[in-house]
Amino acid sequence: MSEAIAIPALAVAGTDLALESQATTAAGVALTLEPPASRWSLRARTADALAAVIGRPVPARIGETRDGLACLGPDEWLADLPAGTVLPDGAGQPVSVVDISARGVVIRVEGAGAARTVASGCPLDVERFAVGRATRTVYETVEVILWRESETAFRVFVWRSFAPWLWHALKACERA
Amino acid sequence: MLLIHCPYCEEDRPEVEFVYGGEAHIARPLDPAALSDEDWEHYLYIRRNPRGRHHERWRHTHGCGRFFNAVRDTVSDRFEQTYKAGEPRR
Ligand SMILES: [Zn+2]
Numbered sequence A: 001m002s003e004a005i006a007i008p009a010l011a012v013a014g015t016d017l018a019l020e021s022q023a024t025t026a027a028g029v030a031l032t033l034e035p036p037a038s039r040w041s042l043r044a045r046t047a048d049a050l051a052a053v054i055g056r057p058v059p060a061r062i063g064e065t066r067d068g069l070a071c072l073g074p075d076e077w078l079a080d081l082p083a084g085t086v087l088p089d090g091a092g093q094p095v096s097v098v099d100i101s102a103r104g105v106v107i108r109v110e111g112a113g114a115a116r117t118v119a120s121g122c123p124l125d126v127e128r129f130a131v132g133r134a135t136r137t138v139y140e141t142v143e144v145i146l147w148r149e150s151e152t153a154f155r156v157f158v159w160r161s162f163a164p165w166l167w168h169a170l171k172a173c174e175r176a
Numbered sequence B: 001m002l003l004i005h006c007p008y009c010e011e012d013r014p015e016v017e018f019v020y021g022g023e024a025h026i027a028r029p030l031d032p033a034a035l036s037d038e039d040w041e042h043y044l045y046i047r048r049n050p051r052g053r054h055h056e057r058w059r060h061t062h063g064c065g066r067f068f069n070a071v072r073d074t075v076s077d078r079f080e081q082t083y084k085a086g087e088p089r090r
Helices: A047-054 A114-119 A160-175 B038-046
Strands: A024-026 A028-031 A038-044 A071-072 A076-082 A093-101 A106-111 A136-139 A142-150 A153-159 B004-007 B013-014 B019-023 B052-060 B065-075 B079-084
Touching: A024 A071, A028 A114, A028 A160, A047 A076, A047 A093, A071 A136, A071 A142, A106 A114, A106 A160, A114 A153, A136 A160, A142 A160, A153 A160, B038 B052
Parallel strands: none
Antiparallel strands: A024 A028, A028 A106, A038 A076, A038 A093, A071 A076, A106 A153, A136 A142, A142 A153, B004 B013, B019 B052, B052 B065, B065 B079
16 A cells, blocks of 8 residues: 555635745745736737837737736737836827736746746646746636746746635645 | 647647637628528528538637637547638638
């Protein structure tokens, strides 16, 4: 008979609904909840049209990032800027500039085992996901935006109500 | 895991990021009020349901968010090709 394997519970109980702000470290991976920032959902027909409205360089290729902006789709961008940054609203122009700073949180996964931790629930080829790329994808069944900052650091954007579950799931993985 | 080529992201992505959107190239009638009940039924519900090559819509929901079209073999489940929405039937 083999020994029973203890599997950490992933289901979120009522007591888990407060997000831990305490960073955890295990197996060479640190999880940190990033401080609030100024985040925007941007829609426009072209990167140039958006750049003209917000007065910043806008990456044109899907997956590309530049100066805090990530191109998520052919007409969609995410801006992740220092707290307090305000973008022009583009009133009267065919663009959409929406403040989503309160919509989600960012969990930072950093360390030698970061890629392995992300890959535990993300179906992308995470090892080959280039540094400086960002994309919308899933972690298990939770939609996230994955942003690779370096070989050993990923930022995982997730909607607030999914965050406690995701935090526990990532933590369970790094313990495993 | 099945990989689907998104013509907007221009790369193969995992199937779980996508949502199936039914048969492709079904044009909405320009004047719905002029349709007979039978025509309307045909537009809404009647599909080709072929054995083999099937033109169908997919959406890269958990990715770039775009609808696109695909040709998939309904027997082997193999994706023959995908192309952007609005492009002619292949
Ligand atoms: Zn796509």
